[in-house]
Amino acid sequence: MTTPLELEDIQGLVTRGYRTLTSACFLVLATAGPAATARAALGRLAPRVTNGLSDPPDTAVNVALTSDGLRSLGLATPELDGFPYEFVVGMTDPDRSRFLGDVGENAPRHWQWGGPAGPPVHVLVLLYARDGRRLRQLEDETRREVLAPGAFTETARLGTAELTDREPFGFRDGISQPLVEGLSKAAAVAGDGGTGGDQVVRAGEFLLGYPNEYGLLTDRPLLPPRYDPLGVLPRAPGGGADFGRNGSYLVFRQLRQNVEAFRDYLDAETRRPDGSSDPAAQEALAAHMVGRWPGGAPLVRAPDHDDPALATDNGFGYHATDPAGLRCPLGAHIRRANPRDSLDPRPGSADSVAVGRRHRLLRRGRPYGPDGTDGSSGTQGTDGTEGTDGTEGTGNGPDARGLHFLGLNANISRQFEFIQHTWLDNPNFNGLHDGPDPIVAPRQERRATFTEQGRPLRTRHVGLPQFVTVQGGAYFFLPGLKALHYLCTAPPEDGRQ
Known part of the structure; x- marks a missing residue:
C-alpha cells in the first residue's frame, strides 16, 4: 500500500521540476557570525520556501544545507547519527574525490567554489522565477532577508541560462526521469500494464521517511525528544524527533561542457576520404555516444535517423530489442546512466528492472552560459560576466557553458555515487575495455575509447578528450519544512549553541 506523501512538508524541488519557471539562480552562502544570528536570518526566508503541493505560478524558493552548514547553525550534536558518512565528510573528502573521479582536471583544488582552498559552503538558496524581471526582484528580496550583517556572506552566485529543452551539447534533455510513487504522474502510468510502470520508483528512494525499493526506511537523522520540547518535528516510531522526515539529499555539481572540443572531435x-566535413556522420556519432538523437528519439527505437514522433519516448528496454548494442552502443551515456532491463540477474526480467530502480536519481539541473545549440545566445551564467538576470556570476571565462547538475536521492552512496563510479566512470562497464562514459567521464591516465558495436566489425574511436570538467560542488541536505523551521527557531535547552 502506498504511503501518502506529506506534500505540505516537502520542498517543492522534489516534486516539481519548475519547468515553467525558466529563470533561476543559486546563492551559495556561508555563515558569518553567531549561530543565533544566522538562524534568525534563515528564519526570515523560511516562510517563502515553496512546498510540494502544486506548481508555483511565478516564483519558487528552496533551501538546502551542507553538513558544515548544519553545524554552523548549532546542530552539532552527537545524536545525529542518521546522516550518512559521505554527507558528513562532504564531496571533497579525498576518498570521495577518488571514488567520484574528481582527480586531475576535476580535482577540488581547481574548483571555482566548494573546494578545500575556497570559502566555506554552508547554505544553498535556490531561486526560480517565470522571467528575468521576477528573478531579479526575488533575488533582491532574498538578499535583504538573508544577507544581513553578521549572518551570511555570499560564497558564490551561480547564474543559469534561460531554460529550454536542450542541454549545451545540443541534445534534448530531461526526458528520462523516474516517476515517484505517490505523485500524480506515477499514478497515471502505474496501472497501464506497459513499460511506463517500470519507471515508477518508491518514494523512499528520494525522500526520507518512506519505504524504498527494498521495502525499508532509509536511515535518517533522529533527535532525542528532549531536543524538541515544542514538538516542531514529526515523531518517529519510538518517540524520536524525526529531523530527516520529508527531506532529501541534494547532489550539486557544476559541470563545464567543452562544446567546441566535442564538436571538433x-x-x-x-571526415570523408577527401578531408571534407560530414555533418550527417557527426550527428550519428554524437547520437551513438549519447544513446539518443539530438531531437530525443532513442537509438534502440530509431537506429538510423532522428524521429520527431519519438522525441520524448522513454518506455523502452534493451534486452529484447538490442542486447548486443547494435542499435544503441553498450557504452552510450543513457545506457549507462539508466541500464533499464539489461542488468543481471536475468536481463530482460522484472528482477533486472528492479535493480535499476534502486539506483535512480531525480534530476533538477539547469544549464548555464550560452545556449549550446548554435552558440549565438547572449545569455551568460557562471562565467564571470552577466547572468541571465544581469548580475554577476562565477566561473572561468566569457564562453563557459555547462550544467548545474542537481540530483535528489535518499542514499548518496547507493544512488549518485554508485551511478558515477560503477556505471559512468567504469571503463569495463557492460563488458567493455578502456571505455568509460564517452560524454561525462573523466580521462585520467590516458584518453578513452568509445566502441560502436557492429557486424561484421565494430568501430573503435580512440583518444576521446575530456568533454566535461567539474567546476564546483557539494552534498546538501534538503530538509522538510518542519525541519527547516526547527533549524530557524530559537534553541531550547537542548545543548545547541
Missing part, C-alpha cells in the same frame, strides 16, 4: 572522427 566529432568532425575529426567523421
Whole structure:
C-alpha cells in the first residue's frame, strides 16, 4: 500500500521540476557570525520556501544545507547519527574525490567554489522565477532577508541560462526521469500494464521517511525528544524527533561542457576520404555516444535517423530489442546512466528492472552560459560576466557553458555515487575495455575509447578528450519544512549553541 506523501512538508524541488519557471539562480552562502544570528536570518526566508503541493505560478524558493552548514547553525550534536558518512565528510573528502573521479582536471583544488582552498559552503538558496524581471526582484528580496550583517556572506552566485529543452551539447534533455510513487504522474502510468510502470520508483528512494525499493526506511537523522520540547518535528516510531522526515539529499555539481572540443572531435572522427566535413556522420556519432538523437528519439527505437514522433519516448528496454548494442552502443551515456532491463540477474526480467530502480536519481539541473545549440545566445551564467538576470556570476571565462547538475536521492552512496563510479566512470562497464562514459567521464591516465558495436566489425574511436570538467560542488541536505523551521527557531535547552 502506498504511503501518502506529506506534500505540505516537502520542498517543492522534489516534486516539481519548475519547468515553467525558466529563470533561476543559486546563492551559495556561508555563515558569518553567531549561530543565533544566522538562524534568525534563515528564519526570515523560511516562510517563502515553496512546498510540494502544486506548481508555483511565478516564483519558487528552496533551501538546502551542507553538513558544515548544519553545524554552523548549532546542530552539532552527537545524536545525529542518521546522516550518512559521505554527507558528513562532504564531496571533497579525498576518498570521495577518488571514488567520484574528481582527480586531475576535476580535482577540488581547481574548483571555482566548494573546494578545500575556497570559502566555506554552508547554505544553498535556490531561486526560480517565470522571467528575468521576477528573478531579479526575488533575488533582491532574498538578499535583504538573508544577507544581513553578521549572518551570511555570499560564497558564490551561480547564474543559469534561460531554460529550454536542450542541454549545451545540443541534445534534448530531461526526458528520462523516474516517476515517484505517490505523485500524480506515477499514478497515471502505474496501472497501464506497459513499460511506463517500470519507471515508477518508491518514494523512499528520494525522500526520507518512506519505504524504498527494498521495502525499508532509509536511515535518517533522529533527535532525542528532549531536543524538541515544542514538538516542531514529526515523531518517529519510538518517540524520536524525526529531523530527516520529508527531506532529501541534494547532489550539486557544476559541470563545464567543452562544446567546441566535442564538436571538433566529432568532425575529426567523421571526415570523408577527401578531408571534407560530414555533418550527417557527426550527428550519428554524437547520437551513438549519447544513446539518443539530438531531437530525443532513442537509438534502440530509431537506429538510423532522428524521429520527431519519438522525441520524448522513454518506455523502452534493451534486452529484447538490442542486447548486443547494435542499435544503441553498450557504452552510450543513457545506457549507462539508466541500464533499464539489461542488468543481471536475468536481463530482460522484472528482477533486472528492479535493480535499476534502486539506483535512480531525480534530476533538477539547469544549464548555464550560452545556449549550446548554435552558440549565438547572449545569455551568460557562471562565467564571470552577466547572468541571465544581469548580475554577476562565477566561473572561468566569457564562453563557459555547462550544467548545474542537481540530483535528489535518499542514499548518496547507493544512488549518485554508485551511478558515477560503477556505471559512468567504469571503463569495463557492460563488458567493455578502456571505455568509460564517452560524454561525462573523466580521462585520467590516458584518453578513452568509445566502441560502436557492429557486424561484421565494430568501430573503435580512440583518444576521446575530456568533454566535461567539474567546476564546483557539494552534498546538501534538503530538509522538510518542519525541519527547516526547527533549524530557524530559537534553541531550547537542548545543548545547541
